Amino acid sequence: MGEKFKRTTPEEALKRLKEEQMGQLKIYIGYAPGVGKTYTMLNEANNRLEKGEDILIGYLESHQRKETEAQIGKLEAIPRKKIKYNGMVLEEMDTEAIITRRPTTVLVDELAHTNVPGSKNRKRYEDVEEILNHGINVISTLNIQHLESLNDIVRQITGIIVRETIPDIIVENADEVVVIDITPTALRNRLNGGYIYKHENVVRSLKNFFRQGNLTALREIALRQTAEEVDEELEEYKKQHGIKENWHVIERVMVCIGPSPSSKKLIRRGARIARKFKCELIIVNINCTRVFMPKMTQKDIQMLESHFKLAKQLGAKVVTLRGKSVSRELAKFATERYITQIIIGHSGKTKWESLIRGSTVTKLLKLTKNIEVHIIPNN
Structure with a gap:
């Protein structure tokens, strides 16, 4: 018998065809206004134009910044659509005109913008989805504070409620995300020099949103958010290409615990390491199903619960695994989750028990050759 092939359903074929015909989305992300997102976007567009690409401006918000406006160059711009609202005539991106003109690529500034009431779509990202379709x-372009999931964090840091947000899925599904990054000091110097806002707004901005602490925190959020996106893409690439070894691109710390009181020491050590690297911390407990394994007492259960509580207080994820071999389950989990550092206590077995069944620590060291293992004394 020949090899059987799974037949593609009409729905699957239609979905694949639609994905192939979709336009690609590239987003320039920054942590604050003035970092250079629009400037960089225009610079790239002019380079593409010189190489013969049919690329134009769908919507541009220069904020009257001379540096930005100088980058428009020879780029064609689609005239804005005029919409009457409350006795005023306001301008929005003309999505229909862009689709009719059908360029290869279009520039759309300020992705999180809310359209004037009366527009076809409520949000600009919905206009973008229509264009991509x-x-x-x-x-x-997008500032990191406009991501919906970060709304509360941004408010806590800056004291400002960001009302224009977009779903995280828009960025997650983008074909390319590029961070435009400058130091907070350089950004404040640009603001002071009048390159971002008019001089009468500079002093107020420096004391509010553009405070050094605000900018430093927002910058770290932007860099970490993008690092997570890149990490997910790397994991997907490795799965598609059957790559199993850990490339140690981002640190991940795993702490192996049990009901022993000394596990709290391990958790705290793991938290210090994770804080140093600003990385993910996972606390793992194994529910061993091996025959003749002593059952946990009520005291053991209560001790474990107190360990879990401490772990969560320190910002860790808590995972409980089941299996006959503690070492194999730990090694399997560490490999699947791309763990880079494992923290485990000295084996509590007697010499006789270690001779008969082997030490969990020794077995784990053999099974995780590409992972750093920290063996911590129980005392």
């Missing part, structure tokens, strides 16, 4: 590529 017509097979037109989009390059856009």
Whole structure:
């Protein structure tokens, strides 16, 4: 018998065809206004134009910054659509005109913008989705504080409620995300020099949103958020290409615990290491199903619960695994989760028990050759 092939359903074929015909989305992300997102986007567009690409401006918000406006160059711009609202005439991006013109690529500034009431779509990212569905590529810009999941964090840091947000899925599904990064000191110097806002707004901005602490925190959020996106892409690439070894791109710390009181020491050590690297911390407990394994007492259960509580207080994820071999389950989990550092206590077995069944620590060291293992004394 020949090899059987799974037949593609009409729905699957239609979905694949639609994905192939979709335009690609590239987003320039920054941690604050003035870092250079629009400037960089325009610079890239002019380079593409010189190479013969049909690329134009769908919507641009220069904020009257001379540096930015100088980058427009020879780029064609689609005239904005005029919409009457409350006795005023306001301008929005003309999505229909872009689709009719059908360029290869269009620039759309300020992805999180809310459209004027009366527009076809409520949000600009919905306009972008419509353009992408017509097979037109989009390059856009976004500040990190406009991501919906970060709304509360940004408010806590800056004291400012960001009302214009976009779903995280928009960034997650983007074909390319690029961080435009400058130091907070350099950004404040740009603000002071009048390159971002008019001089009468500079002093107020420096004392509010553009405080050094605010900018430093927002910058770290932007860099970490993008690092997570890149890490997910790398994991997907490794799965597709059957790559199993850990490339140690991002640190991940795993702490192996049990009901012993000394496990709290391990958790705290793991938290210090994770804080140093600003990385993920996972606390793992094994529910061993081996025959003749002593059952946990009520005291053991209560001790474990107190360990879990401490771990969560320190910002760790808590995972309980089941299996006959403690060492194999730990090694399997560490490999699957791309753990880079394992923290474990000295084996509590007697010499006789270690001779008969072997030490968990020794077995784990053999099974995790590409992972750093920290063996911590129980005392």
